Amino acid sequence: MRTYAYETVDVFTEERFGGNQLAVFTDARGLSTSEMQSLAAEMNYSETTFVLPPDDPANTARVRIFTRVHEMPFAGHPNVGTAFVLARHGRDRDGVLRFEEIAGLVEVKVAMNAGGEVSGATIAAPQPLSTGIELPAGAIAACTGLTPADIVVTNHRPVRASVGVHFVLAEVTGEALSRATPDLSHFRAVRDAAPELEGRFSLFVYARDGAKIRARMFAPIGGTWEDPATGSASATVAALLLSLDGGDSAAFTLTQGVEMGRPSLLHLTARRGEDGIRATVGGSCVPVFRGEALL
Structure with missing residues (x-):
């Protein structure tokens, strides 16, 4: 043995x-x-x-x-x-x-x-920020039991992004974040309709207040109904926000897991470099x- x-x-x-x-x-x-x-x-x-x-x-x-x-x-x-x-x-x-x-x-x-x-x-994170396909706000809303109006698209549409592993990132209203509930059938439907997802679909939804972010992550297809802290997705959000906001660097704090009774606190930075936007999480x-x- x-x-x-x-x-x-x-x-x-x-x-x-x-x-x-x-x-x-x-x-x-x-x-x-x-x-x-x-x-x-x-x-x-x-x-x-x-x-x-x-x-x-x-x-x-x-x-x-x-x-x-x-x-x-x-x-x-x-x-x-x-x-x-x-x-x-x-x-x-x-x-x-x-x-x-x-x-x-x-x-x-x-x-x-x-x-x-x-x-x-x-x-x-081992890779600079990369972005891929955008997904309809209505599809993301269906995956999370929300309405299309709960999905914030003024800053960016729901987008697949990565700094080493892919997530779909979607901004939601602060009130909607706590109401989100994953719907496995809709997750499967979105995955099957988008071959660019390569058979995997992890969804990171967040609400932002300046440098403070609250977030939740759902990956029911992969067996994680909800994750209390997702460092790679959080780093990806930091890099994405810097790409949208402009500037050379940014720092954020992110809380996750509150709805699960496992509160988490993540410290994030993003900076522009010669090969793109790099991020850290700690x-x-x-x-x-x-x-x-x-x-």
Whole structure:
């Protein structure tokens, strides 16, 4: 029998049982892809990570990220949480970790509290902002149980965008945000009608008040009815807003998970660079469980 150690953390929160849950298998050598997928399904969190030796010894690790049903090229809270766990094991180099992932190299900076303990991390998304197809406001409204009038299109129409993994981003009114409820049949209909979505449809809806953002994320097709904190989508929103607002850089705070009883706080930045708009996302983490999987 083989044993694999794992740790769980709550990400983007300073309070245990808030934020987004993550399981981290700290040494996944010997696990097959199918075994990783099965373990992620068994953990039943929105994502689970598996840490492997890097291909390039200059980097910290190769990190594979799985949802309950498929592997992800990049994701926000898994990187922040994995960095938190590995830094607590002393695997950072001068407060920095570098993760090899499908979407590219992810650099993570460790945060310390006043007592000198690891308290969280900030990641740089591996790709500049890219945007794709726009979707009708009426279709997004149907997916969320809202009306077309609840979807704000004065700044941008619902759009597929990415800084490493794709989301459909839609602005809604502040009042509508709390009423949103995913409708699986409409999610499937939108996915099937838009081949540009490549069979995956994760929807990030947000309401903005200046530099403060409230958000919710629904991905029922992928097994996540609602996500309490979605770092990669939040970073994408920050990059998109900078592209719309103009300027060289911007900073935002984003709250998510309130309606789920798992409030999360994410700190976002976006800046213009030679290759486009780049974004970061960071926050605090809290350790929860340690255990072993038996295979």
